[in-house]
Amino acid sequence: MTYRPRLGIQGPVLGWNDPWNRAGSERIMRTGTGKMIPPQEPDVEPETYMAALKELGAEFYVHHLFPDLQELPALIEDCRKFGIRLVVGNEYGNINGPWREGTNRYDVPVEVVQTLVGSGMLEALLYDEPEHLQINAAQYRKGEWFPHWGNLQADSMHEAHGRFVERVRAELAPLSEALGAAWPVLSEQVFPVLFHAQARAGMTPAPKIMKESFHPLQLGTALGAAKQYGKALWICADLWGPDTGPWLTRLSGFPGHSPAEFASALRLGYHMGPSHLFAENIDGLLRTGEGCRLEATEFGEEWLRFVRDYVPAHPLPYDHRQARANIAIIHSDDGNYGQNERPFGIRELPMPERSQSIFHAWRLVTHGAVPVHGSCLHIPGYSFPRHALQFDEPSAQYPLREGVPAERYGEPIHPLFQPANGVLAFDAYATAEAIGSPRLIVLAGSYISDGTLAACVKLAEQGSAVIACEWLLPEELRMPRRFGGGGSWLPVDSLLGEAAREHAAPYLGSDKLWRQSFGEYAVRISPADEKGFSLHIEIE
Template identity: 30%
Template sequence: MKPSEALILGVDTAGSYHWTGHGTPPWQVDAFFRSVKALGANHINFHVHPITHAGKRNSALMQAMLLDIDRACRQRGLYYTLSIEAPNFAPKAEITPGVNEYEHSGDRHFWLLRPEWLQPLLPPKQPKPLLRAVIYDEAAHMQLSNNKYSHFPKADFDKPFFVDTRGMTMPKAWAALVNECGRIRSNHYRLPVPLHTEQVWPDLFHIFARAGWTAAPKLLKEHLNAVVVSVALGAAVQYQDRGARFWVSPDLWSPLGYPGHPPESLRSALLMGYQLGAEGIYVENIDYQGPPKDGPAAGPRTRHPEAPDRGSLVAWQDRETFALTAYGKVVHQFYTQYVPRHPRALDWRTYRPRVAIIRLPDGGWGQFSPGHKPVPHGEASSRDRLLGNPEMPLDKAASEWLHVWPIL
């Protein structure tokens, strides 16, 4: 992080209370911004969705939406990022009528924001941009599983993400992924806005970083933080000359429910990211209420014993009235008190690895069959695909590096 750049301390709007509960985007709600201020955050990761209801006006409305987000943040002195998770859970979106925005050559399935929508937010049209990145949520997951959830709530979608790796050797598939991620960054976006991905499993970080992306580890979630952070930090250090940076995103979700972690674990994740020198830290989610009791998005409603009855960092009594939960109080204390009182003498670039694991990042992270525990769902065969190739499940060679971690 350059001395002139602010440390990003943010929140994430996945499952936004106002949007999912009342149909109003959070950037149009003043009370939402009051809750962000109460937490002490200076950044919001907005989840954006395609506009498809207005025919030929859809594209103009998409640009207007992004300008609306930028204007709302500019009025309040906030940075923001744009998360385009929508195709992870939807098979199509027709912004141009009759054309699936998510469909690309080779029957691949992902979303490219149109450069003309982003240009008004960035130099030279906006000399002091507040947009910090375009984020592809869990791109590694989508690549390895062939977008299995894009027919949500079913898990039967099966189209490649960035690269169709069927029939490729692992070295060829690795090179194809690096090249395609680089092409998306340099040939499509061609803008002074970084590309990020949030990732859960301890692999593919180096593929994205080599292509100039920032691959941010999700902390907490369902994994071992130390392992994932080690791999992510190593990728950022190795490929910083290509544009990779180090951000982290503590995520309160777990396979057993939401919130699935105690407040003290959130504090620990924030401390880990900060003391490792991350230049961006944002928590998922700010005000998700948990899955609904019924309907297509219904899910386990188990909450951690220390979690409130509803909400995440913030619990809403109504559209205008909120309170900080125990999680929100942790974030408020960390952002407004701990960080100012504990300035860092280093950042992530300061670190030098003592151990290097030399391997091809092939997507092998310890996948296991549904018959194994402790996670109740196991891992379906649709995720047991090295670099997304259904003909290449996890094998002995791809598993060898996992034996290094108990020694470390």
């Protein structure tokens, strides 16, 4: 087989007004910065804009709907005219309202969904960072506590998970009915938590790469969720991030990654075999040049090289559905990325200390590259260069056409590379079929289902090495064992201890290599520079 993901681009938020809703662009906030930001360049006519999308090789366009809906008829017709499919998202409504009662969530109206389906141009509906807005409910809607999927009550993590899945499924039911089975509802996520819970409720995982992610963790978690729940995998290459440097900077943090990192991230996302891959946002890729013509930025040039040269020269012999675990992490999806509170957005429910064992599991399988206290850069210990820039350059100076000198605001902190040896993450309800036949299984989190635990025991008997947090186990499974089939069973009180490290060591691979397995193939990813901001990628 040969396979190629569909490629797309998300619309502008800083460079210019929305081509189909200029008035709306001047009334609402289009970024999560908490302030109105005037457009930095002249308006662009819809025909010119669509021609630029075609020139960039976009097969679909990601558009966040303005709550006044004024742009929709013309946008649909222009997409039809230029042969570009349409993904409609809810970010502008999340930021500005109107919100579903008791939530911080904007839902695309059902009648709009019906119009989109009837148009024949819809590719998907997109929910922007729902895991973030569930856990950090005051991000946009201040004052009261209105989580994205609403307030929940539970007395345990197990109960909270069940109530969360039920709530997401119920809240999406009207949209799912209007969509039918052919169109997915995407869970586009910055944090590597609740992928599995929202997939269990029917959503399609759409991880963001670059941003502030540890990539083996972010992608291994999303790949595992898609595999376990039979969903497609979308990937967003998000240019917003923590770093600064000598490149076009429209605002502190955008772009927050170098052009070289962006180039490697596109190739990385592509080699995960997603159904769709898109860049956020187009105003990082284009700027207005002489004669008010749109021209590629240094990021746009990297995108064009990727679309025109790299993709045609590197057809994939697999897709994400063939993802295979050499190492499986099985854990309860507790919603903890390092904040250690508000599980599932429930302020009254303490986050159990045992939920942090998922960080320990990832630290174990990445040769210590992932920190012990969180799963992304939004945790103590990381100082973002963009924050120093934010308080130094007045907003009137943007865009910075040449960016800022390298390391003026500190060394970049976001490499793409951490080592891993074919790691997929599954939740506490994973079946034997989803888990497959990994060489190493690590059991972590605050609980595990009886069926998943039984599957892991059987896999140990068949040859897998299993390291399990002992609090997950009944008394009869709390003794180390070795099996005739070559497998082993090691209960531990900490995944950070010497016993866990020694038991895992034969399965971890090189600390200079990240491998991701798909069927009979493996993607070999290694650093192309000293700190891993750019990558060498090949298929074996």
